[in-house]
Amino acid sequence: MxxxxxxxxxxxxxxxxxxxxxxxxxxxxxxxxxxxxxxxxxxxxxxxxxxxxxxxxxxxxxxxxxxxxxxxxxxxxxxxxxxxxxxxxxxxxxxxxxxxxxxxxxxxxxxxxxxxxxxxxxxxxxxxxxxxxxxxxxxxxxxxxxxxxxxxxxxxxxxxxxxxxxxxxxxxxxxxxxxxxxxxxxPIKTDWSVFYGEVDGQLTLDFSQARDLDLTGIDLNTLAFFPLEWGVIDNPQPVQASPDNGALTLSQARGDRALSAVGNIEGVLTFSAPDGKRQAAQFTAKPAATMASALSEPTSKATSGSINNALPKTTFISALIFALLGGIVLNLMPCVFPVLSIKALSLVKIAEKHPEQARMHGLSYTGGVILSFLAIAGALIALKMTGAEIGWGFQLQNPLVVGLLAYLLFIIGLNLSGMFEFGANLTNIGGKLTQKRNDKSHGYSNSFFTGVLATLVATPCTAPFMGVAIGFALLQPAIVSLTIFAALGFGLALPYLLLSVLPSLQHIMPKPGAWMEIFKQLLAFPMYASAAWLVWVLSQQAGSMGTIGALMGMIAIAFGIWLLAHKPKNQNLRIFVIILAAISFLGAVKLLPSGGEQSQTTQQQSVRAFGEVFSNEALESALSTNDPVFVEMTAAWCITCKVNHAAAININSTKALFAEKNVRFLIGDWTNQDPKITQYLDLFGRNGVPLYVYYGAPDANGIRPAPKILPQILTPSMVADTINT
Amino acid sequence: MKKLTQLLGAFMLLIAMPAHAAPVVGETAPDFMTTDIHGNAFKLSDHKGKIVVLEWTNHKCPFVIKHYRSGNMQATQKAAAAIDGVEWISIVSSAPGKQGNVDAKEAQKIVDDQGATITAKILDPSGAIGKLYAAKTTPHMFVIDTQGTLAYAGAIDDKSSPSPKTIKGAKNYVLAALDNLTTGQPVETPQTMPYGCAVKY
The missing domain is CATH 2.60.40.1250 (Thiol:disulfide interchange protein DsbD, N-terminal domain)
Incomplete structure (x- = not known):
């Protein structure tokens, strides 16, 4: 001194x-x-x-x-x-x-x-x-x-x-x-890209994009977080550090100030370096997205704290209603409708003679749907508990599952085309019309499995109302989640159930007759189309080898079915043919790509044609400009996403508008699992695609308005209105 | 069956009362029942129809001294009292042996010395009411509207300095909130960072 x-x-x-x-x-x-x-x-x-x-x-x-x-x-x-x-x-x-x-x-x-x-x-x-x-x-x-x-x-x-x-x-x-x-x-000033969000009453800070942050040899127990902003965390609560493949996430209980009133959060991260010296780094955490003010009530600024304020005001009741409506809408999806319409026609025939049996069929079918939804939801919740970054539609992120679904739709199509009839022990789809019912169960188990099937084929079609409900559901305790999924299933089953219990509805249905066989054959084509589309999804996930594998597999299946339909009388030949058919079926499954291999390159190319590939860095760099930013979250297996993209985004008027207003357009592809996108969806309380978010241009003070979420069914005018206002 | 409903009720209560829940502005203010320094019962929910101001205080805290020695807190209380149907409750959550802990007699003497205009003074040596409101500082102010909804929580004003010189020209958040409430407007600034000494729990 x-x-x-x-x-x-x-x-x-x-x-x-x-x-x-x-x-x-x-x-x-x-x-x-x-x-x-x-x-x-x-x-x-x-x-x-x-x-x-x-x-x-x-x-x-x-x-x-x-x-x-x-x-x-x-x-x-x-x-x-x-x-x-x-x-x-x-x-x-x-x-x-x-x-x-x-x-x-x-x-x-x-x-x-x-x-x-x-x-x-x-x-x-x-x-x-x-x-x-x-x-x-x-x-x-x-x-x-x-x-x-x-x-x-x-x-x-x-x-x-x-x-x-x-x-x-x-x-x-x-x-x-x-x-x-x-x-x-x-503290050393850093330009780290850090994003904050709120999950289950915790403020979470995602350091995965903070490239210069090297935590090798750091005792995570020495990590401390100091926000420059008041009220964002509950100060005396401990901070939890979870490094995941070297990417750090911190979380601490939220304070009593609404995050919507905060904007960016400046903070200081301190820890003991391996040499025992205390290191401190200052960073700015950006809201990876706060909830669009359009969705929350005007008073939300006056309220504070809990997660319900940061997220849209989805109550349990409204989530149930959304789930129910979404389930009903699922009935109209191209992959579900054929299955159900055949089922409905067969029901009318039964109801003519045995109304009480019709009711039992309705209930069995409802049970099948709800139980399948609960099984999928249960698996999803269980996986989430283990920390997997997955969301609704996760089933379709596995190429093997997509391939099997394509086969399933293909087989249903073949069945509808009349290539074969299902045996009494198999899932009975349309065959009931001509089949003699001798078993005492009157085929109720068939109705149950039709429900399972309907659920399976419905999963690719995340219906418009389902996004909000599922997003809400997955943030809730398991019992609430399952209730909402059950409501979704109930919605899917509801039209058929009503038909089975209300004779007045049955009278509206056309009279059964010979025309039904032709109608059935007609309905095969939506099934083939759905199967073809799933093969395309598979091509996005597993490239051309996956595609040819699935196509050859379909031929093998058709061959196997043909073999079984023409079994020779001779006992030895018969066994040989059955074995050959079995080999065909197994071969078809074997031909599908396994879940492990994913083709990143094809996926990236598919979205690069128009717009930029979404990443946290791309979003951040786009947000650091003075241009508006439009984010689309999509997946190859999501029909709603594809329809929206084709009808409202990838059209000349929208492209021209984007060009005129310098809108930066980012597309995130969730066809395969991607924790970054799952986290982004999480920030908006969603757990599935599609998601459309618009960040308006910054005002004179350089502050962007709260991001706006667009509806899950898009029209060109919705996009135009959002950008023009 | 009755047991089951009781059990369920207790369970719901547990869910409804997480350990660190601070009262949320815009939601119902937590109810409490106690007696004031004169032994009169005070139950917050009995005061629906009135606007209630809660003031956490500790007469030895320099920030409280800043606002009382300058006459600012008394002026705020007077202005509040001039509005029909506003009640001012002053609460001391200092634990026994901690700074600001007083008995009823001392508390009344402090009120007299300060020349405070308050409806009631409440001693909360266990800190139960303080923790119910997550009161952090002295002063820490809460304004509850006639419906029993928490309308404001935070500092007395926007100058967090301990210096009395900063009072002049400061924006008084409590008066602003009262003004908004009595003119039927939404409270413009419903939440601010409280400043002052820590409540001596």
Whole structure:
């Protein structure tokens, strides 16, 4: 410390002179302990980096606090109580001084509260800049400094401090090295891409895109997070660090301030480096997306805290209604409709003679649908509990499942075309019309399995109302989730169920007759079309080898079915034919690509034709421009997504509008599993595609309006209206 | 069956009361029942139809001193009292042996010395009410509207300095909220960061 003694004593003298009267009197009251208490709990010094300054030069100024043992002062965000230090400068003309640079704080608990601050010793820093034209002679700088110092009780201390630059002893004064040391405790400013969100009442910070963050050898227990913003976390709660393949995610219980009122969250991350030194890095966490204000009620700003406020106001009841409606709409999907219409026609025939059997069929079918939904949902919830980043539609992210579904639709098509009839023990689709029913169960199990089948073929078609309901469902406790999925299944089963119990509805149905055989054959074509589309999905996932495998597999299946339909009378030949058919079926399955191999390149190419490939970096770089940003989340297996894309986005008028308004267009492809996209969907309370998000251009202050979510059924005018307003 | 419903009721209560739930602005303010320093019963939900201001205080905290010695808190109380149907409840959550903990007699003397205009003063040495409201600082202010909804939570004003010099020109959030409520407008600033000494739980 090469600070002149003479100068120091002068400073102390000045401090004493300038101490303000009122706080002195209040201090006398607030101090409860007596005897050895010091005159001041914080000894303050102003330390300019150099004693002399040149025109236009910028130097550091340190505000050094020596704090009485066990007492503390505060960081810029003081935490649950307290107050940050303040300074008010009187500067010679033309000089400018920066805001405080705050060294990384420590956590100071005061049960049940917690503060962020400093103990023992800290040096706040400011940058002082001289004007281009500097007056001659000594320059006097003075500052009113106010600091709150607390142990249990608090004492505000005020003082006015001074220093002189370019004075007679200017060359003797040099605090450069000392301030260098102080500056080492400032957090390093980073340009990390960090995203925050809110999940289950926790603030989560995703550091996966923070490239320079190297956590090798770091004890994660030493990680601490300090937000510069108040109220975003519940300060005394512990922070959880979960490194996942080197990508860090932090989470801590949320504070009582609504995130919608916050914007970006500046924060400091501290940890002990392997050499034991404390490292601190400052970053800006962006809302990977806060909920569109359009979806939340106008009062949402007035409310705070809980996840229900950050997410759209989806209540349990409305989620149930959405699920039910979505289920009903599923009936109209091209892959579901043929199965059901045949089923419905057969039902009418039964109902004519045995209305009570018709009811049983309806109930069996409903049971089959609901149980299948619960099974898929249960698997999804179980997988999510193990930490898998998956969402609704995850079944279709596996090429093997997609291939099997394609086979299934193909087989149903063959059946409808009349190539074969299902045996009594197999899932009975349309065969019931001509089949004699001798078994005592009256084929109820068939109805049950039709329900299972309907659920299976419905999964590729995430119906419009399902996104919100499923997103809500998966954020809830398991029992609530399952209830919502059951409602979805009930919606799917409802039309058939109603038909089975309401004779009046049955009368509306056309009379059965010979035309039904032709109608049945007609319905085979939507099934073939659905199968062809699933093969295309497979080509997105597994490339051309996967496609040819599935096509050859279909031929093998057709061959196997043909073999079985023409079994010879001779016993030995018969066994041979059956074995050959079995080999064909097994071969078909074997020909499908397994879940492991995924073709990233084809997937990327498919979306690059129009728009950019979504990634967190791409989104961030797009958001850092002054252009609006449109994000589309899609998947090859999602029919709604494809229809929307073709009808409302990939059309000339929308393309022209995008070009005119400089809209940055990002497409995320969720055909295969992608945790980044799953997390993005999560931020909007969704768990499936499609998702369309529009970020308007920033206003004059450079602040973007809250992102707007577009409906799951898009029209060109919806896109145009969103962009034009 | 009755047992089952009781059990279910207790379970629902457990769900409804998470450990660290701070009251949410815009939702019903948590109800509490206690007695004031004169032994009069006070139950928040009995005061529906009135606007209730809750003030967490500790007469030895410099921030409380800032607002009382300058006369700012008393002026705020007077302005509130001038509005028909506004009640001002001052609460001390200092634990026994901690700064600001007083008995009823001392509490009344402080009210007299300060010249405070309040409806009731409540001592909460267990900190139960303070924790119910997640009161963090003295002062920490809450305004509850006539429907019993928490309309404002946070600081008394926008100058978090302990210096009394900052009172002049500060925006008084409590008066602003009362003004909004009595003119039937939504509260413009419903939540701010409370500042002051920690509540001495």
């Amino acid at each position: 090469r600070f002149s003694l003479k100068y120091l004593s002068l400073l102390l003298l000045l401090c004493a002179v300038f101490m303000l009267a009122p706080p002195l009197t209040s201090k006398a009251e607030t101090r409860q302990s007596t005897a050895q208490e010091p005159e001041q709990y914080v000894q303050t010094r102003l330390l300019p980096e150099y004693g002399a300054i040149q025109p236009g030069q910028e130097i550091w100024v340190g505000i050094e606090q020596s704090i009485y043992p066990h007492w503390h002062t505060y960081w810029v965000n003081p935490g649950d109580s307290g107050s940050a230090a303040r300074i008010n400068w009187s500067l010679p003309e033309g000089f400018e001084i920066s805001e405080f640079y705050w060294p990384a704080p420590t956590k100071i608990p005061y049960d049940p509260l917690l503060n962020y601050g400093y103990e023992d010793h800290v040096t706040l820093l400011q940058k002082l800049k001289a004007p281009e034209i500097l007056p001659d002679g000594p320059l006097k700088f003075s500052a009113d400094f106010e600091v709150l110092v607390c142990k249990e009780e608090c004492i505000p201390e005020f003082g006015t401090y001074e220093f002189t630059l370019n004075g007679p002893n200017a060359q003797d004064e040099n605090n450069h090295d000392y301030l260098l040391e102080a500056r080492a405790s400032l």
